[in-house]
Amino acid sequence: MTFxxxxxxxxxxxxxxxxAVRPPYHLIRTLQCGQAFRWRVDGAGAAGMFSGRPxxxxxxxxxxxxxxxxxxxxxxxxxxYLGLDEPLASIEDxxxxxxxxxxxxxxxxxxxxxxxxxxxxxxSFIISAFNNMPKIELSLARLTSRFGDPLGEGVWGFPGPQRxxxxxxxxxxxxxxGYRAPYVRGxxxxxxxxEVNLHELQHMSHAGARRTLLxxxxxxxxxxxxxxxxxxxxxxxxPVDVWVKRAVERWYFHGRRTTARQIQEFAxxxxxxxxxxxxxxxxxxxxxRGNAGTREREY
DNA sequence: ATTCAGGTGCGAG
DNA sequence: CTCGCACCTGAA
Numbered sequence: 001m002t003f004x005x006x007x008x009x010x011x012x013x014x015x016x017x018x019x020a021v022r023p024p025y026h027l028i029r030t031l032q033c034g035q036a037f038r039w040r041v042d043g044a045g046a047a048g049m050f051s052g053r054p055x056x057x058x059x060x061x062x063x064x065x066x067x068x069x070x071x072x073x074x075x076x077x078x079x080x081y082l083g084l085d086e087p088l089a090s091i092e093d094x095x096x097x098x099x100x101x102x103x104x105x106x107x108x109x110x111x112x113x114x115x116x117x118x119x120x121x122x123x124s125f126i127i128s129a130f131n132n133m134p135k136i137e138l139s140l141a142r143l144t145s146r147f148g149d150p151l152g153e154g155v156w157g158f159p160g161p162q163r164x165x166x167x168x169x170x171x172x173x174x175x176x177x178g179y180r181a182p183y184v185r186g187x188x189x190x191x192x193x194x195e196v197n198l199h200e201l202q203h204m205s206h207a208g209a210r211r212t213l214l215x216x217x218x219x220x221x222x223x224x225x226x227x228x229x230x231x232x233x234x235x236x237x238x239p240v241d242v243w244v245k246r247a248v249e250r251w252y253f254h255g256r257r258t259t260a261r262q263i264q265e266f267a268x269x270x271x272x273x274x275x276x277x278x279x280x281x282x283x284x285x286x287x288x289r290g291n292a293g294t295r296e297r298e299y
Numbered sequence: 300a301t302t303c304a305g306g307t308g309c310g311a312g
Numbered sequence: 313c314t315c316g317c318a319c320c321t322g323a324a
Contacts, residue, residue, distance in 0.1 A: 034305070125305090132304040135322060178320025183307085220307045241305040259314090283305085302324085312315085 010075060011062075019064040019079055024088055026110025027059040033111050033284040035230040037124050037140050038158075047155070050078050054153040057082075083112030091277055098270070100251045101281060107288070108281045114230055118198035119191065120158040121231035126183050126218040128226075135176060142175035164188035183218025190216065202232045209234065221260065229276045238267035238275040247286040 011018045031039045031046050039048040045058030045065070055068040055078075064084065069075055079085060092109060096102040123143075128136050147159035147167060164172070165188040172181040190196040196216065201209040209232060213224035222241055228234035238244075240260045248263050249256060252270075271278040 126307095129306040130304065130319075131306085131321090132323085135304080138322075173320080176321060179318095180307095180320075218307070222306060226305090239305085243305060261314095287305090304321100304323100307319095309317085310315105311317105312313105 015067060017066045017069065017075060018060070018062050019066060019075065019084060021059070021063045021084055022088065024092065024110040025059075025084060025086075025112055027057065027064060027082070029108065029110050029284065030083060030112045030114065033108075033280050034287070035114050035226075035280070036116060037128075037137055038120075038144070047153070049151055049155045049157060050074065050081065052149075052151065052157055054151050054155040080115050083114050086112045088112060091274060094274060095271075095278060095281065098278070101278060104281050104285045108284045111277070111280050111284060113233075113235065113276055113280065115233060116231045117158070118201060118227065118231040119161060122187065122198065122213075122216075122219070122223075122227050123158075123164075123184055125223040125226040126187065127177060127180055129180065129218065129220075129223060131180075139176045143172075143177075146171065146175060161188045161191035165192040180218060186217040187219070201228075206234045206236055210237075221264075229279070235276045236268070236273050238264060238271070238279045240264060240267075241283075243286050244279055244283050247282040251282075 010020065027045065028041060031041055039046040045056060047054070047056050049055055050069065051071075051074045053068050053074075055066065057067075057078075058065045064082070066075070066078065069078060088110065092105050096105050124136070124140060127139050131139075143164075144156035144158055147163050148156035149159075150156055164185060167185060167188075169181050169185065172185060175181075177184060187196075191198060196212070201212065204212065206228065209228060210224050213219050213227055214221070219227075222239050225237040225239035229237035229239060240248075240263050245258070245260065245263060248266065249258055252266065258266075267275045267278065
């Protein structure tokens with residue numbers, strides 16, 4: 001029995017499905033470059049959930065091996081989610097016309113922009129505000145295990161808007177949300193009531209979607225840009241956090257201090273529709289640097 | 300004990 | 313409209 005279309009993009013055997021990848025796609029970098037928080041990455045791959053099921057994914061010589069999904073629809077959904085069809089080779093070619101990125105991309109190659117669930121992405125980045133990585137992950141883990149559906153294998157589904165809209169502030173605070181608890185519940189209520197429809201965002205203009213997001217409690221420019229970039233496919237978004245600000249000031253402004261606004265403007269004119277990709281490479285590289293050592297001098 | 304961390308919402312000038 | 317400041321909380 002053959003499925004011609006499916007066969008081009010995946011092969012199956014013994015509970016494993018292999019999704020075809022195009023070089024230079026790099027799964028671990030894609031999952032670790034700061035866009036998604038809930039995948040548990042280990043040496044070989046990552047464990048998490050997709051489409052309501054516990055899933056394991058690993059990058060192998062043949063492609064992305066997937067355990068836990070069988071339905072064609074889910075597998076195509078996963079392709080899209082992971083950004084497997086992004087034309088990374090040509091994107092990185094373009095990026096490397098920039099002298100700074102020409103030095104960086106060889107170290108960060110293979111990062112793909114994902115297409116995450118808007119709701120989960122929005123809540124995740126509201127929580128990320130003035131916070132640190134371990135605690136963001138802690139909050140998300142508590143939020144899902146307390147309010148989400150258990151899917152087995154230590155994995156929980158992300159709680160929907162209705163679920164969080166009905167939560168008490170006290171219970172939300174138990175997830176170490178701190179002062180962000182009212183923001184999370186406020187957004188949950190707006191979405192649950194239908195007053196805000198997150199799915200409409202990807203059909204709106206970049207500016208319109210951004211305006212809509214900025215009106216939400218706990219959502220400023222940085223969080224709005226993250227949602228646009230990681231969940232709405234707005235490639236021109238350029239989230240400016242402290243790391244990216246540091247990177248741009250150091251490598252493009254000769255170490256001069258600037259404002260987030262100037263950096264936005266710089267990114268727009270310099271990278272245009274690829275600003276989001278440029279941001280990811282800069283962010284990943286400067287963070288790796290920071291984690292790897294204490295060297296101040298860059299290349 | 301003190302400090303820091305992937306911003307945002309405020310009020311004041 | 314820009315600028316400065318407080319802010320929950322867990323980990324170092």
